[in-house]
Amino acid sequence: MSATIKVHLAGQLGQFALNAAFEVPARGVTALFGPSGCGKTSVLRGVAGLLHLRDGYCSIAGDVWQDAHHFRPVHQRALGYVFQESSLFAHLSVRGNLLYGAPKQAQDHVIRFDDVVALLGLATFLDRAPETLSGGERQRVAMGRALLSQPKILLMDEPLSALDRLTKDEILPFLERLHESLAIPVLYVSHDMSEVERLADHLVLMRAGQVMASGPLSALQSDPSLPLVSSQEAAVSLDARVEAYDAQDGMAALAVAGGRFLVPSAPLQIRASQRLRVLAGDVSLALAEPNESTIVNVLRAKILSVQESGAHQMVVVLGLGEDGQGARLLSRVTARSWRLLGLMQGMSVYAQVKGAALVRKAAPPRS
Amino acid sequence: MAGLSAEIWQSVFLTLKLATFATLILLALGTPLAWWLARSKSLWKEALAAIVAMPLVLPPTVLGFYLLVVLGPQGPGGALASLWGARTLAFSFTGLVIGSVLFSLPFVVQPIRNAFEAIGDRPLEVAATLRASPWRVFWTVAVPLASPGFLTGAILGFAHTVGEFGVVLMIGGNIPGETKVLSVVIFDYVETSQWTQAHLLSAGMVVFSFCVVLAMMLIEKRMMRRAS
Numbered sequence: 064m065s066a067t068i069k070v071h072l073a074g075q076l077g078q079f080a081l082n083a084a085f086e087v088p089a090r091g092v093t094a095l096f097g098p099s100g101c102g103k104t105s106v107l108r109g110v111a112g113l114l115h116l117r118d119g120y121c122s123i124a125g126d127v128w129q130d131a132h133h134f135r136p137v138h139q140r141a142l143g144y145v146f147q148e149s150s151l152f153a154h155l156s157v158r159g160n161l162l163y164g165a166p167k168q169a170q171d172h173v174i175r176f177d178d179v180v181a182l183l184g185l186a187t188f189l190d191r192a193p194e195t196l197s198g199g200e201r202q203r204v205a206m207g208r209a210l211l212s213q214p215k216i217l218l219m220d221e222p223l224s225a226l227d228r229l230t231k232d233e234i235l236p237f238l239e240r241l242h243e244s245l246a247i248p249v250l251y252v253s254h255d256m257s258e259v260e261r262l263a264d265h266l267v268l269m270r271a272g273q274v275m276a277s278g279p280l281s282a283l284q285s286d287p288s289l290p291l292v293s294s295q296e297a298a299v300s301l302d303a304r305v306e307a308y309d310a311q312d313g314m315a316a317l318a319v320a321g322g323r324f325l326v327p328s329a330p331l332q333i334r335a336s337q338r339l340r341v342l343a344g345d346v347s348l349a350l351a352e353p354n355e356s357t358i359v360n361v362l363r364a365k366i367l368s369v370q371e372s373g374a375h376q377m378v379v380v381l382g383l384g385e386d387g388q389g390a391r392l393l394s395r396v397t398a399r400s401w402r403l404l405g406l407m408q409g410m411s412v413y414a415q416v417k418g419a420a421l422v423r424k425a426a427p428p429r430s
Numbered sequence: 431m432a433g434l435s436a437e438i439w440q441s442v443f444l445t446l447k448l449a450t451f452a453t454l455i456l457l458a459l460g461t462p463l464a465w466w467l468a469r470s471k472s473l474w475k476e477a478l479a480a481i482v483a484m485p486l487v488l489p490p491t492v493l494g495f496y497l498l499v500v501l502g503p504q505g506p507g508g509a510l511a512s513l514w515g516a517r518t519l520a521f522s523f524t525g526l527v528i529g530s531v532l533f534s535l536p537f538v539v540q541p542i543r544n545a546f547e548a549i550g551d552r553p554l555e556v557a558a559t560l561r562a563s564p565w566r567v568f569w570t571v572a573v574p575l576a577s578p579g580f581l582t583g584a585i586l587g588f589a590h591t592v593g594e595f596g597v598v599l600m601i602g603g604n605i606p607g608e609t610k611v612l613s614v615v616i617f618d619y620v621e622t623s624q625w626t627q628a629h630l631l632s633a634g635m636v637v638f639s640f641c642v643v644l645a646m647m648l649i650e651k652r653m654m655r656r657a658s
Contacts, residue, residue: 113555137558138567144559150552154574163570164560212560 066090066124068216068248072109074116081105081116085277087265089124089216092242092249094259094280097269103252106269107218110250111144112137123216123248143209143247145219149201151193157204158189164212172213174245179207182244183237199230203237210245217249223258238262243336260300260340261422285380285391292380292393293372297343300422301390305331315421321382321389322362324419338422343378343393345417350404352413360416364392366408369401377401381414392416438631440607441615448523448611449591452530453538456587457580459531460538464583465572467539468546479543483536493533494600501525501601526602526609533597534590538583545579545653546572578653582646589642593635 071084081102087093095103108114110121112128112135121129123142128135143164151160161179166172180186183203193201202222209217222238223231235258242249242262253259259266259280267277268289276283284291284299291297303317303324308331315328317337324339331337352361365387372378375398383389392414396406406412467479485493498520501507507519507528519525549572557567573580595613602609604618612631619628 111559113558137555138561138563141561142559144556146552146556148552150556152553152556152571152575154577163557164562208560218559 068093068124068250069120069122070106070110071118071120072106072116073118076102076105076114079105079272081109081272083269083272083274085267085274087267087277089248090246091264092251092262093265093267094263095250095252095267095269096256096259096263097254099254101269102272103254103269104220107144107220107250107252111142111218112140113144126215141213141215143212143214143217145202145205145209145217145222147221148225149193149198149205151196151201151204151208153193156190156192157185157196160193160204161185161189161208161211164208166213172211174210174213176211179210182240183207197230198226199233202226202234206237206241210241210247214247217247219249219251221252221254224253224255235261256294256296260298261338281391285393287368287370287378287380292343292370292378295344297378297393297395298340299343299391299393301339301341301392301419303337303339305333305335305337308333319383319390321384321387322364324362324416325359326419326421328421339419340422341392341416341419343395345419346381346392346394347415347417348379348394348396348400348404348406349413349415353415356415358415358417360419362392362414362416364389364412364414366406366410366412367391368408369406371398375399379406381412383414385411387411437606438615438627441610441612444523444607444610445592445612448526448530449588451527452534452591453584453588455527455531456534456538457584460535460542460583460587461580464539464542464579465546465568467543482539485533486536490533490594490596491600494529494597497525497529497532497597497601501528520601521603521605521609523608526598526611529597529601530591530594533594534587537586537590541579541582541586542576543579545576545582548579549575578649581649585642585645585649589639592638 066089067086068089069086073082079102083102083106095106097103105114109116109119115134119129121127127133128140152163155163161176165176180189183206185204185207188196188200193204196204206222223234226234239262251262263280265278266280266283268275268283268291276286276289281299281301283289286292301319303319305315306318306323307316310330313327314325315331317324317326317339319339326339362383363385364381364383365385367380367382367387369380370378372395377396377398379394379396381387381392381394383392394414463482467475499505501519503518507525508517511517511519516522519528553571553575554567557571562570593613595617598609598611598614602611604610604614612635616628616631619625619631
């Protein structure tokens with residue numbers, strides 16, 4: 064039994080041709096990412112069985128939900144679905160909504176009611192009617208409702224896109240906490256790269272009804288053949304572990320594969336998992352180690368590949384460490400600098416990182 | 431005077447009995463019909479919807495005439511009646527119920543259909559993703575969310591049956607205790623110049639109708655508030 068999510072969905076949807084196939088591990092968060100109208104939501108609906116495409120295959124960790132001969136109806140698939148708008152049942156209270164899909168026998172609950180209420184901060188409005196809640200609160204209830212149906216996979220269709228900036232920032236920590244405390248794989252549809260950089264472990268890149276690439280997030284972010292590297296916002300997400308925290312300077316030391324970063328931060332727990340985001344525009348290259356500089360993070364790296372990006376600019380893919388085997392980093396340099404420094408593929412360089420930000424903020428307040 | 435009021439009470443009781451039977455059958459028949467009309471993508475659905483809506487524009491006498499043919503001794507109604515030894519379904523309480531159901535069907539189906547349509551796909555999809563079978567989705571999501579439509583349909587169906595006259599006269603005639611409903615009694619009183627009785631019953635109907643329309647408006651208002 065393979066612990067992967069295997070999907071192949073093809074069909075004509077009006078004017079739109081969908082032909083999307085991918086296989087990703089059945090753990091962590093997989094983001095389906097692409098511009099509006101590229102078929103992300105159709106794929107998610109297809110996985111749920113809300114959309115029945117005749118040519119389809121879908122299996123979750125060895126459990127086949129659809130193939131050439133069988134199509135399991137939606138209500139027999141162990142999934143949780145969070146829609147773009149929260150779609151709570153107006154005739155039920157928050158508690159009634161949460162319990163609608165929960166098994167009747169309490170011993171069947173792997174995900175327990177009290178835990179979900181605590182995790183999502185729902186305790187204060189359990190007995191209220193959905194229409195009295197704010198948009199963010201409603202979406203949290205919708206997530207809790209999906210979780211309490213004891214799903215084997217969580218499908219989320221842009222759960223934050225209907226919310227304003229502030230409400231988004233209120234919900235994101237809950238999603239991160241969900242990610243850390245539950246072992247359920249998540250398929251997460253989004254067109255917002257900042258959400259993906261914060262939440263996703265794997266990425267399925269879609270365009271015009273097709274999958275362009277799929278794989279670990281950082282690998283796709285630094286793949287020169289994909290359009291992500293040439294975007295103005297090009298960045299890599301690095302999984303890091305907290306090694307030390309200096310309370311006097313308010314700096315944390317974080318280890319990534321092939322290097323070590325010092326970043327300003329609120330106090331962090333040693334050995335906690337964190338995620339760093341480094342913009343390509345914040346990384347410059349030097350041939351020798353700079354001696355006196357305000358730039359804190361200077362890392363050995365090897366130039367793995369280079370790509371022209373727009374007029375007179377290059378995007379350089381670096382591998383951290385002397386051998387270049389560590390985590391990938393992107394650097395945007397001018398064509399002029401590239402020429403003057405005589406940079407070449409395979410060269411060892413020093414990457415000066417002007418800014419590296421922690422993308423997972425402190426734990427959210429429990430309400 | 432005492433005899434007259436006994437006649438009035440008999441007709442009131444008969445009318446309420448007829449309206450109750452008709453409303454229950456209308457709900458049982460109208461609900462699946464309204465659900466199908468609201469959810470189906472079939473091309474036939476508007477044709478069926480038009481047939482259901484026909485009594486709205488058809489003169490009651492026309493409907494009554496065809497019912498008389500169908501329910502009479504020569505029609506399928508007569509054949510059905512012969513099963514229990516009767517000659518015809520016309521001029522019987524059963525015939526009146528059948529006629530009322532057909533005549534009031536659009537008043538019940540339309541509000542329920544509208545209410546089902548107003549729910550949209552989303553709550554039904556949500557329920558399916560929460561492991562609810564189509565049967566459970568219908569009873570625990572669709573029906574509760576459409577409850578104002580059911581209430582409106584039931585009230586309209588009941589009131590419309592209470593007030594019908596043309597169809598009743600065509601297929602029911604004038605048999606006291608069997609088919610002689612309120613509207614026919616009022617007609618008789620006017621025919622025989624018993625104005626006091628006619629006034630009494632008519633005023634009662636005016637008050638009844640006012641209450642019905644008021645109730646409907648209050649329900650609608652509540653429905654609008656819930657929808658927003």
